[in-house]
Amino acid sequence: MNTTINMTGNWKPKLMIIGTLLGAGVGLVTASLLARAAEEGGDLELNGGDLLKTALGVVTTMRSVAALGAGIG
Incomplete structure (x- = not known):
């Protein structure tokens, strides 16, 4: 699958916003998994x-x- 992105207009701010949201989402999922592990197993080291x-x-x-x-x- 070959996908090209049209790089005309304001593509850079859109890309930054998408990257920020994806990073925040991954961070939130990671923190929630760590919190769950700490709740189930006691101390989190x-x-x-x-x-x-x-x-x-x-x-x-x-x-x-x-x-x-x-x-x-």
């Missing part, structure tokens, strides 16, 4: 290693999306 793995996963995903947008991958 996040160590530096877990946070680092999560941050690297987010950066890797962002790079993949950027590569798709640039037509690299």
